[in-house]
Amino acid sequence: MFQKILIANRGEIALRVLRACKELGIQTVVVHSTADADAMHVRLADESVCIGPPPSRDSYLNIHQIVAACEITGADAVHPGYGFLSENAKFADILAAHNITFIGPSGDHIRIMGDKIEAKRTAKRLGIPVVPGSDGAVTEEKEARRIAAEIGYPVIIKASAGGGGRGMKVARSEADLVVALQTARSEAGAAFGDDAVYIEKYLEKPRHIEVQVFGDGAGRGVHFGERDCSLQRRHQKVWEEAPSPALNAEERAHIGGVCARAIADLGYSGAGTIEFLYENGEFYFIEMNTRLQVEHPVTEAITGIDLVHEQIRVASGGGLSVRQEEIRFQGHAIECRINAEDPRTFTPSPGTITHFHTPGGLGIRVDSGVYSGYKIPPYYDSLIGKLIVHGRNRVECMMRLRRALDEFVVDGIKTTLPLFRDLVGNADIANGEYDIHWLEKYLAKED
Known part of the structure; x- marks a missing residue:
């Protein structure tokens, strides 16, 4: 069992993980931004380390600062909670390189399931039922029309690297398809730095x-x-x-x-x-x-x-x-x-x-x-x-x-x-x- 777990998150989930650690007799370290200095999880942890100013990119998403906090405090594992770095394959890989356990899946599995297209392929291979649609990224309008015609309208276009509804557009007819495809790719590129999209059958009342x-x-x-x-x-x-x-x-x-x-x-x-x-x-x-x-x-x-x-x-x-x-x-x-x-x-x-x-x-x-x-x-x-x-x-x-x-x-x-x-x-x-x-x-x- 771990000796000391660093909790790389904030708010209720940081407190939730902290309580579990205490029940298991594991020492806790929390990281926090300057905005969270008075947070409940900071008050209750065995140790706390300030890792930066309020913006997430400068604190809770700052991998180097979090790894440094692990080394300073001697934490042998990191629990990422949800959000922030919890599904960041690079973070999991860096921790592994520093002999620190990431409490989560391998970086490879995070990468596979973080790519919506690859995740769908993997799910299909594992026998999980999938929504009818494209087998991979769709870039050409001609290809998009062919796939939509095969599976039937309405269809939904989704960002491969997306989430939270961004880069997601519904097309109810061929006339809608071109605009939906262009808009989804544009939104995906702006939000995730990756404009790859795929097409699926749109379910009306799921x-x-x-x-x-x-x-x-x-x-x-x-x-x-x-x-x-x-x-x-x-x-x-x-x-x-x-x-x-x-x-x-x-x-x-x-x-x-x-x-x-x-x-x-x-x-x-x-x-x-x-x-x-x-x-x-x-x-x-x-x-x-x-x-x-x-x-x-x-x-x-x-x-x-x-x-x-x-x-x-x-x-x-x-x-x-x-x-x-x-x-x-x-x-x-x-x-x-x-x-x-x-x-x-x-x-x-x-x-x-x-x-x-x-x-x-x-x-x-x-x-x-x-x-x-x-x-x-x-x-x-x-x-x-x-x-x-x-x-x-x-x-x-x-x-x-x-x-x-x-x-x-x-x-x-x-x-x-x-x-x-x-x-x-x-x-x-x-x-x-x-x-x-x-x-x-x-x-x-x-x-």
């Missing part, structure tokens, strides 16, 4: 289903069930739940088994999430995230397994702690992402939190790194906390969520709490009848 997987790097793989992340705004997840209200037991077991076998065959090490669009009983691979997800607590709630403990165990060479047949799924869990944003316009709302009170009681968990008097900096992601609720079934979970939202108080800034109080009373949400477009239609109707 759900977003993702499967939590783990591999031991030596040919064993397991899945921890699925999460439904269909409530999204501009391709950003807002509400996640497990298990999905849309799947039956047979579908759940099937797609979980497919993903677990694929991870084993890949020789993958650590946590990963295989994401699908799901429509009319069919699953279509869209991407794989080679890191811990923001919404991992809902999986922990229904399995009783600490996924960060599992990450650390696997990275230290201890292998997986459970076999597939030992994983039991109990009840239902929902996570709401509480952001420092205007609930109507989603404009960021940095500032000082004057009062912060979290709900409690059976089945309630709040992951947050803020406190009364804490100043939300304007430089980073607006997530300030996650409310996770667990019940014996979805009905009980929704009842408990409604009560917890009423208890949650954040004063001094605007947050998305009012949005969730609206959603929990909506009939479609109560019935689990929504797709990836539902929330944006709901918000447009409210305006």
Whole structure:
């Protein structure tokens, strides 16, 4: 087991990893920018190192500073959390060159799954169902027209190196295709420094289903069930739940088994999430995230397994702690992402939190790194906390969520709490009848 882990992140995920390390008796080091000097994870860590000014590129994305912090403090492993450097293959490679363990998959696996085109090819080879579309990057309009005609309109054009909805355009006819192709390539080049795009069949009303997987790097793989992340705004997840209200037991077991076998065959090490669009009983691979997800607590709630403990165990060479047949799924869990944003316009709302009170009681968990008097900096992601609720079934979970939202108080800034109080009373949400477009239609109707 590691002696000292450096946590290369901030906010609630840094605090989440820190707590897991303390439970395992591992010393902790956190890095921070000057803007985060008073952050909760900095206060609670055994050691802290300031690595630069507020801009992420000068601090949390500064690989050389983070490696130097490891060497200064004697950290023998790095947990990247999510975001920032968590899916940076170069970072994983540099740590390996310095004999520091990256708590995550190999640089090669990060590279494969970070390239959407290569990821799709790999998924297809591993037996994972994929969306019909191009086999590689599309550069010529003639080729784009041919592929679109073969798979049928509408089609979606996506950036190979993309994410978060950037470099993504829908074409509903041949007349739309040329403009969509040019726009997507332009956006991809500007956002990611790579204008490669590919074409897929566009599904009209799919759900977003993702499967939590783990591999031991030596040919064993397991899945921890699925999460439904269909409530999204501009391709950003807002509400996640497990298990999905849309799947039956047979579908759940099937797609979980497919993903677990694929991870084993890949020789993958650590946590990963295989994401699908799901429509009319069919699953279509869209991407794989080679890191811990923001919404991992809902999986922990229904399995009783600490996924960060599992990450650390696997990275230290201890292998997986459970076999597939030992994983039991109990009840239902929902996570709401509480952001420092205007609930109507989603404009960021940095500032000082004057009062912060979290709900409690059976089945309630709040992951947050803020406190009364804490100043939300304007430089980073607006997530300030996650409310996770667990019940014996979805009905009980929704009842408990409604009560917890009423208890949650954040004063001094605007947050998305009012949005969730609206959603929990909506009939479609109560019935689990929504797709990836539902929330944006709901918000447009409210305006």
